[in-house]
Amino acid sequence: MYQYDSTDQALVDQRVAEFRDQTRRYLNGELSEEDFRPLRLRNGLYIQRFAPMLRIAIPYGLLSTSQLRMLASITRRYDRSYGHFTTRQNLQLNWPKLAEVPDILADLATVQMHAIQTSGNCVRNVTSDHLAGVAADEIEDPRPYCELLRQWSTFHPEFTYLPRKFKIAVSGAPADRAATEVHDIGLHLVRNGAGDLGFEVLVGGGLGRTPMIGQVVREFLPMGDLLSYIEAILRLYNRYGRRDNIHKARIKFLVKSLGIAAFREQVEAEWQTSREFDSQLTPDQVAHARSFFQPHSYETLPNTDRLADAGPEFKAWYRYNTRAHKVSGYRIVFVSLKPVGVAPGDMSADQMDAVAQLAEEVSFGEIRVTHTQNLVLGDVRQSDLLKTWQGLRRLGLATPNIGTLTDMIVCPGLDFCSLANAGTISVAHQLQRHFDDYDYLYDIGEIELKMSGCMNACGHHHVGHIGILGVDKHGEEWYQITIGGSAREASSLGHVIGPSVPQAEVAAIIERILDVYRELRHEDERFIDTVRRVSATPFKERVYAKDLAAA
Amino acid sequence: MQKILRLPEAAAAGAPGPDIAVITQAEFLAEPARYSTGGARVGVRVAPADRVEDLAAQLDHVALVAIEFPGPGEGRGYTYARLLRQRYGFKGEIRAVGPAVKQDLLFFMVRCGFDAFDLAPDQDLTEARQALGRFTLAYQPAVPRVAVREARFTAARERI
Numbered sequence: 001m002y003q004y005d006s007t008d009q010a011l012v013d014q015r016v017a018e019f020r021d022q023t024r025r026y027l028n029g030e031l032s033e034e035d036f037r038p039l040r041l042r043n044g045l046y047i048q049r050f051a052p053m054l055r056i057a058i059p060y061g062l063l064s065t066s067q068l069r070m071l072a073s074i075t076r077r078y079d080r081s082y083g084h085f086t087t088r089q090n091l092q093l094n095w096p097k098l099a100e101v102p103d104i105l106a107d108l109a110t111v112q113m114h115a116i117q118t119s120g121n122c123v124r125n126v127t128s129d130h131l132a133g134v135a136a137d138e139i140e141d142p143r144p145y146c147e148l149l150r151q152w153s154t155f156h157p158e159f160t161y162l163p164r165k166f167k168i169a170v171s172g173a174p175a176d177r178a179a180t181e182v183h184d185i186g187l188h189l190v191r192n193g194a195g196d197l198g199f200e201v202l203v204g205g206g207l208g209r210t211p212m213i214g215q216v217v218r219e220f221l222p223m224g225d226l227l228s229y230i231e232a233i234l235r236l237y238n239r240y241g242r243r244d245n246i247h248k249a250r251i252k253f254l255v256k257s258l259g260i261a262a263f264r265e266q267v268e269a270e271w272q273t274s275r276e277f278d279s280q281l282t283p284d285q286v287a288h289a290r291s292f293f294q295p296h297s298y299e300t301l302p303n304t305d306r307l308a309d310a311g312p313e314f315k316a317w318y319r320y321n322t323r324a325h326k327v328s329g330y331r332i333v334f335v336s337l338k339p340v341g342v343a344p345g346d347m348s349a350d351q352m353d354a355v356a357q358l359a360e361e362v363s364f365g366e367i368r369v370t371h372t373q374n375l376v377l378g379d380v381r382q383s384d385l386l387k388t389w390q391g392l393r394r395l396g397l398a399t400p401n402i403g404t405l406t407d408m409i410v411c412p413g414l415d416f417c418s419l420a421n422a423g424t425i426s427v428a429h430q431l432q433r434h435f436d437d438y439d440y441l442y443d444i445g446e447i448e449l450k451m452s453g454c455m456n457a458c459g460h461h462h463v464g465h466i467g468i469l470g471v472d473k474h475g476e477e478w479y480q481i482t483i484g485g486s487a488r489e490a491s492s493l494g495h496v497i498g499p500s501v502p503q504a505e506v507a508a509i510i511e512r513i514l515d516v517y518r519e520l521r522h523e524d525e526r527f528i529d530t531v532r533r534v535s536a537t538p539f540k541e542r543v544y545a546k547d548l549a550a551a
Numbered sequence: 552m553q554k555i556l557r558l559p560e561a562a563a564a565g566a567p568g569p570d571i572a573v574i575t576q577a578e579f580l581a582e583p584a585r586y587s588t589g590g591a592r593v594g595v596r597v598a599p600a601d602r603v604e605d606l607a608a609q610l611d612h613v614a615l616v617a618i619e620f621p622g623p624g625e626g627r628g629y630t631y632a633r634l635l636r637q638r639y640g641f642k643g644e645i646r647a648v649g650p651a652v653k654q655d656l657l658f659f660m661v662r663c664g665f666d667a668f669d670l671a672p673d674q675d676l677t678e679a680r681q682a683l684g685r686f687t688l689a690y691q692p693a694v695p696r697v698a699v700r701e702a703r704f705t706a707a708r709e710r711i
Binding site for chain 1: 623626627633653655658659662663687689691693702703704705
């Protein structure tokens with residue numbers, strides 16, 4: 001993985017000193033709340049319902065064991081010995097003390113980490129495919145380009161006060177595992193007719209209260225022009241994005257109001273005149289970045305059948321929590337952060353330390369964070385799988401539910417967030433308890449359930465096969481259900497299938513939806529494919545057919 | 552009382568005097584010739600919604616462009632300064648003005664081409680000067696400045 005050089009380290013250290021000074025001035029009363037707000041947000045520090053919340057950047061979701069151990073140590077020293085992994089591959093601390101945040105940042109800097117631009121109206125942490133470098137379908141490893149984008153966007157002088165936040169995701173494989181179509185800019189690594197590597201560029205995707213799918217603004221962008229082209233997009237956005245209405249300020253509204261054709265023309269015109277003074281990527285820089293992401297020193301091993309004499313528990317775990325690796329003899333292992341009774345994405349300090357230890361023993365000392373709020377050990381020898389499973393099971397991290405209904409994405413909701421309408425974590429617990437029968441879960445098969453506690457859609461509910469949105473009705477928590485959303489393979493937004501339901505009835509409604517699916521599906525057809533084939537109509541008609549209380 | 556902080560290089564180049572007339576971009580563009588009789592040059596005030604490219608053809612008559620930062624979230628002025636310096640080659644003073652001109656933003660402003668800062672009333676001149684030195688490095692190519700080493704990405708123009 002990437003290693004900081006003296007420039008990277010100096011910038012992060014200088015940032016720590018700057019934020020220490022800003023915090024001191026705020027606590028002394030020299031900086032007003034209004035003036036401090038944008039400064040702390042640029043360091044990922046929110047003032048939340050009960051305490052500040054600190055969002056630590058995990059660039060493109062990649063962690064070394066020393067970094068994961070430092071995160072464990074920080075949660076013990078400054079917080080309540082746990083952290084929460086988010087849909088943008090970051091880690092959130094829910095209980096830090098404002099006065100100690102500079103110390104937390106200083107500790108992070110010792111392991112080449114930071115919280116730079118994890119909030120605020122600037123270019124945010126660049127996210128990517130959690131299977132980068134190990135997936136068999138990959139065209140090219142996206143992480144070198146993510147790292148170059150991280151550096152380029154860090155303290156970009158011109159784009160620090162954009163109309164609204166700006167999120168970039170990069171994918172190097174045809175199967176989009178990074179939800180690139182719902183980002184402000186989505187980048188797909190592609191090759192042109194001549195075999196040169198470049199990017200397909202999408203713009204204007206996003207969730208929030210007005211979800212939109214990104215559109216192609218350029219089919220092929222040569223590698224060297226990556227940064228200057230994005231600067232042209234950002235310059236247009238900085239100038240013409242709306243600043244009068246926060247709900248219309250994301251770039252998707254600018255793209256929509258101009259139309260993609262006119263937007264494309266303006267970007268090209270801006271780019272042609274500005275590229276000479278904007279950042280260019282040289283082949284040497286690209287090669288240097290790529291040198292940090294070379295394949296590990298894999299052994300030459302055959303693929304072997306690990307299931308012949310294994311017990312049923314291991315078989316279930318193998319089937320659901322591991323994936324094929326591009327190298328023979330290896331397997332990709334998911335660490336499930338979705339056991340019953342735990343808020344999805346939460347992990348204790350002890351678990352972090354133990355997973356770091358395990359990663360050192362079986363997976364080249366690297367850990368990945370997924371946008372679905374799990375971790376991945378990317379490079380496990382098949383002969384180490386049993387040992388890995390035993391280790392994870394002891395830690396409560398081997399729940400065999402990856403890709404199933406209970407592997408749900410859930411925002412922190414009312415328990416922590418000051419924007420939320422609804423206690424999403426309670427609903428998650430309700431669903432975990434209601435759907436605790438593995439035979440049933442496995443029969444339902446691959447399905448993505450995503451839940452947000454408010455319109456801001458941090459839980460990606462619009463692109464859940466089943467989406468759940470918490471709404472406030474006269475001070476009570478209700479939940480609106482959508483079906484048919486997806487953030488991969490032709491992204492789509494979910495359809496509302498009926499009136500919202502009170503909290504206590506969410507699991508029962510989901511079960512009814514699944515009943516309709518089980519009746520209508522063809523053989524092994526996935527839920528999303530059934531919904532796409534039959535439309536949402538049969539679900540609308542039958543899920544709400546009669547009063548729930550009478551059911 | 553105005554507190555104007557100038558970069559050393561700008562002060563050395565000869566800053567506009569305190570009595571220079573500063574008018575809005577609309578006023579200036581309505582009748583640019585009126586302000587340039589006998590080689591006189593004016594100051595032009597650019598608001599966030601102005602089109603800075605409209606000034607491009609008239610910059611010879613302009614000694615100072617004052618770019619407004621009315622509130623903490625307003626970011627268009629950063630782009631205007633870069634365009635003036637790098638696309639239109641403006642050599643005069645670019646001054647940040649308005650209530651949001653505070654020490655924690657100055658580093659970004661400098662890198663976009665500002666060389667003078669009309670600081671908000673609550674700002675301390677000495678602290679603001681120190682704030683300019685918080686970062687000694689930067690990744691991106693921008694308006695060159697001696698105190699900042701541009702460490703990584705370069706513009707095409709610089710490699711020719």
